[in-house]
Amino acid sequence: MSHLRIGLLGTGQHGPAILQANLPDNEDLPIRVTALCDLNEDRLAKISGEYGIDSTTTDYQELVARDDLDIIAIYTPGPLHGEQIVAAIDAGKHVMVTKSMVYTMEEAERVVETADRTGRVCLVTQTMRGRYDLIDAKRACDAGELGELFLAEAHYVHDLRGVYKQTPWRVQMPQDLLLGGACHPIDLLQWFMGDIEEVHCLGIRGVSEDYPQEDNFIINVRFKSGKIGRIANFTGVIHPPGIPMVSLTVYGKKGTIRDGQQVLDPLGALPRRTFSAEYHAQRGHQGEMVVMLRHMVDCIRNGTEPWVGPRDGAKIVAAGLACWESIRSGRPVKVRNDF
Numbered sequence: 001m002s003h004l005r006i007g008l009l010g011t012g013q014h015g016p017a018i019l020q021a022n023l024p025d026n027e028d029l030p031i032r033v034t035a036l037c038d039l040n041e042d043r044l045a046k047i048s049g050e051y052g053i054d055s056t057t058t059d060y061q062e063l064v065a066r067d068d069l070d071i072i073a074i075y076t077p078g079p080l081h082g083e084q085i086v087a088a089i090d091a092g093k094h095v096m097v098t099k100s101m102v103y104t105m106e107e108a109e110r111v112v113e114t115a116d117r118t119g120r121v122c123l124v125t126q127t128m129r130g131r132y133d134l135i136d137a138k139r140a141c142d143a144g145e146l147g148e149l150f151l152a153e154a155h156y157v158h159d160l161r162g163v164y165k166q167t168p169w170r171v172q173m174p175q176d177l178l179l180g181g182a183c184h185p186i187d188l189l190q191w192f193m194g195d196i197e198e199v200h201c202l203g204i205r206g207v208s209e210d211y212p213q214e215d216n217f218i219i220n221v222r223f224k225s226g227k228i229g230r231i232a233n234f235t236g237v238i239h240p241p242g243i244p245m246v247s248l249t250v251y252g253k254k255g256t257i258r259d260g261q262q263v264l265d266p267l268g269a270l271p272r273r274t275f276s277a278e279y280h281a282q283r284g285h286q287g288e289m290v291v292m293l294r295h296m297v298d299c300i301r302n303g304t305e306p307w308v309g310p311r312d313g314a315k316i317v318a319a320g321l322a323c324w325e326s327i328r329s330g331r332p333v334k335v336r337n338d339f
Contacts, residue, residue, distance in 0.1 A: 146252025206236025
């Protein structure tokens with residue numbers, strides 16, 4: 001079977017994760033990066049040599065217009081995504097796009113409309129969906145092992161000062177750290193608990209002297225189901241020891257699960273037991289992206305629904321924008337889910 005061909009747009013911080021498709025370890029993946037686009041010509045030359053890619057350009061419109069590509073993988077700064085997604089889909093390509101899918105409600109509407117009209121796959125690569133422990137945790141919840149779910153919490157803790165040096169656009173634009181950071185825990189809570197109906201958010205600036213606005217957030221959440229949750233999104237802190245970058249805890253009437261470790265009620269009918277799944281080495285974000293690449297192939301070739309499609313991506317954006325409105329108004333804000 002022939003390989004699906006990717007044109008990678010943006011070779012900065014997360015672009016190399018997509019390039020794993022070209023490594024000998026992943027020869028079984030029926031997908032390859034065959035063209036590159038970046039404004040940095042030195043980086044283009046370096047990466048094209050390392051990964052055996054002959055076709056390079058600094059013009060994204062030239063990339064999306066190529067007739068020898070099946071997928072455009074968009075890993076550019078977030079505020080550029082909307083225009084680039086639409087251009088790629090309208091050129092007949094499927095799309096993989098890093099978070100946040102877009103930055104405005106108008107862009108979200110346009111991406112949803114374009115994907116619906118063309119039938120092309122648009123996958124938002126929220127990489128936590130590729131974590132084996134969380135996949136297994138979702139299976140356990142869906143199977144009713146925890147009983148009725150009533151409460152969940154998630155956090156994303158990441159001192160971004162080093163990242164700003166690698167990708168200065170995050171300070172210059174600046175990157176929206178609710179849409180581009182809190183999107184991780186927002187997506188996790190929506191995955192496990194369903195649509196978010198309302199948010200109440202507080203924000204404050206932290207330790208970074210360069211980042212110009214709030215970069216630490218506490219978000220209280222009410223879901224459409226009436227259940228509740230909370231999010232801690234701290235990107236302007238000195239990372240404390242022993243705290244994972246991303247964590248999810250889901251509370252059910254029969255048990256609790258945190259990052260794949262499940263504990264059933266010790267006072268319930270069943271004896272107390274703890275379950276923790278073990279998996280082969282996944283190499284963190286890199287391994288999660290390999291799972292995403294396999295999923296993209298499945299979506300294109302077998303018609304599988306994307307784990308995070310355009311409507312899901314739009315709901316994450318809507319939740320982030322509602323958080324900003326809540327910070328400015330000091331009140332809870334309803335979240336739009338009708339896309």
